[in-house]
Amino acid sequence: xxxxxxxxxxxxxxxxxxxxxxxxxxxxxxxxxxxxxxxxxxxxxxxxxxxxxxxxxxxxxxxxxxxxxxxxxxxxxxxxxxxxxxxxxxxxxxxxxxxxxxxxxxxxxxxx
Amino acid sequence: xxxxxxxxxxxxxxxxxxxxxxxxxxxxxxxxxxxxxxxxxxxxxxxxxxxxxxxxxxxxxxxxxxxxxxxxxxxxxxxxxxxxxxxxxxxxxxxxxxxxxxxxxxxxxxx
Numbered sequence: 001x002x003x004x005x006x007x008x009x010x011x012x013x014x015x016x017x018x019x020x021x022x023x024x025x026x027x028x029x030x031x032x033x034x035x036x037x038x039x040x041x042x043x044x045x046x047x048x049x050x051x052x053x054x055x056x057x058x059x060x061x062x063x064x065x066x067x068x069x070x071x072x073x074x075x076x077x078x079x080x081x082x083x084x085x086x087x088x089x090x091x092x093x094x095x096x097x098x099x100x101x102x103x104x105x106x107x108x109x110x111x112x
Numbered sequence: 113x114x115x116x117x118x119x120x121x122x123x124x125x126x127x128x129x130x131x132x133x134x135x136x137x138x139x140x141x142x143x144x145x146x147x148x149x150x151x152x153x154x155x156x157x158x159x160x161x162x163x164x165x166x167x168x169x170x171x172x173x174x175x176x177x178x179x180x181x182x183x184x185x186x187x188x189x190x191x192x193x194x195x196x197x198x199x200x201x202x203x204x205x206x207x208x209x210x211x212x213x214x215x216x217x218x219x220x221x222x223x
Contacts, residue, residue, distance in 0.1 A: 033211070035211075037153075042198075042213055042214075042215050042216065043198060043200070043213040044213070045210060045211040045212070045213075056210060058210070058211075088153050090153075090155060092155075092157075099160075100145075100157050100160050101145065101157050101160075102157065103147075103154070103155040103156065103157065105153065105154055106153045106154070106155075108153070
């Protein structure tokens, strides 16, 4: 089975721009979660989608949003980028809540 | 306020040593995960625990729900075990499922 894939792997954007990141889960997995990792804050939970519905959301501003498609692929969008949004964005998929999470390789976003 | 505390933050060991990493949490949880992150960013889920003990090869994870504490043990450590180990708890407050992460333990195993 193919693992979780994320595109793009690296991205450089300018302050004020917006960005869309993509995550394709493992086939059959219906839950996709997104995380932000920075040197200062570590790993933080952004949100989780299950069957096209956002089930849970972490403590991030409304500039961070996401969606999930019927094939379970998910996208996250960050609008009006700030320098502090520079981070590694990871997605993880699982069969359901109480199942193991499988992480993608991440997208490294740099905001200049 | 940090819901998840890990110790130690950094750990250097000689190859072959027995290693223990600790995780304490302050909330009632549904499950606890131990994650491994190698340089370059890739994260692998090592264990998911809700009670008791799990073993996979040289890795052992235990959890004490009453004491809100978990440990990750590595027996006969090897340089390839060098990585950051992260404890994460999954719980369901009124606001819906949440994941909280420890700050990680950076392990270096010297040959």
